[in-house]
Amino acid sequence: MDWLRWNRRRYDAYAPLYDRVVGQLGFLERGRRRALEMAQLRAGERVLIVAAGTGLDLPLLSAGVDVVAIDISPAMLGRCTARATAHAMRIQAALMDAARLGFAAASFDCVLLHLAIAVVPDPGATMREVARVLAPGGRISVFDKFLPDDAVASPLRRAAGALASIVATNLNRQLGPLLVEGGLSLRALEPAGLGGLFVAARADKATH
Numbered sequence: 001m002d003w004l005r006w007n008r009r010r011y012d013a014y015a016p017l018y019d020r021v022v023g024q025l026g027f028l029e030r031g032r033r034r035a036l037e038m039a040q041l042r043a044g045e046r047v048l049i050v051a052a053g054t055g056l057d058l059p060l061l062s063a064g065v066d067v068v069a070i071d072i073s074p075a076m077l078g079r080c081t082a083r084a085t086a087h088a089m090r091i092q093a094a095l096m097d098a099a100r101l102g103f104a105a106a107s108f109d110c111v112l113l114h115l116a117i118a119v120v121p122d123p124g125a126t127m128r129e130v131a132r133v134l135a136p137g138g139r140i141s142v143f144d145k146f147l148p149d150d151a152v153a154s155p156l157r158r159a160a161g162a163l164a165s166i167v168a169t170n171l172n173r174q175l176g177p178l179l180v181e182g183g184l185s186l187r188a189l190e191p192a193g194l195g196g197l198f199v200a201a202r203a204d205k206a207t208h
């Protein structure tokens with residue numbers, strides 16, 4: 001199965017409805033806000049939003065950050081640029097696969113991965129790319145659903161996860177091993193909804 005093409009097609013189809021579903025769920029906005037608080041963005045910093053979708057993060061960003069947004073779906077990214085315009089924000093937006101980022105190493109101070117890791121087809125390659133484009137001392141802001149690192153998915157959860165991956169999102173990815181793959185260090189992690197299925201987290205790249 002060509003998951004990249006499938007994601008592009010299905011998110012192009014979901015785009016008109018996305019904000020009416022995801023944008024209306026209070027716990028998702030609270031989790032997103034909490035992850036951004038942990039990231040402590042500062043004016044002048046370069047921020048990459050990976051799998052930016054319709055840009056629900058944009059209105060929550062600190063003033064004065066320099067934003068680049070990438071996504072694989074033209075329809076989602078089109079809504080993201082429209083949201084930026086509506087909020088008088090100037091952003092750069094590009095159609096791009098999260099696992100093959102077209103940026104030089106050390107280009108960003110912070111990368112946002114909000115509802116992204118559970119959806120991209122290759123989370124390991126994505127995390128390696130994110131780590132590559134982060135500057136030394138940079139950090140990632142994560143908000144997503146994960147299987148706890150010390151848990152083993154039950155057969156029921158595995159079956160539900162397989163089904164959910166096709167139309168929505170993976171339920172059984174684990175953050176810890178992905179951070180190891182990117183060489184990033186977990187700095188903070190908190191439950192952020194649905195009994196701990198969602199977490200808000202921050203991880204840092206070493207300064208040297």
Ligand SMILES: C[S@@+](CC[C@H](N)C(=O)[O-])C[C@H]1O[C@@H](n2cnc3c(N)ncnc32)[C@H](O)[C@@H]1O
Nearest residue numbers: 007011051052053071072073076097098114115
């Ligand atoms: C659940 S949405 C999250 C959107 C946004 N980050 C948010 O928090 O609302 C997942 C997004 O991932 C994008 N996506 C899926 N696979 C991708 C890939 N390989 N590279 C970049 N974006 C991808 C989809 O097009 C969709 O916009």
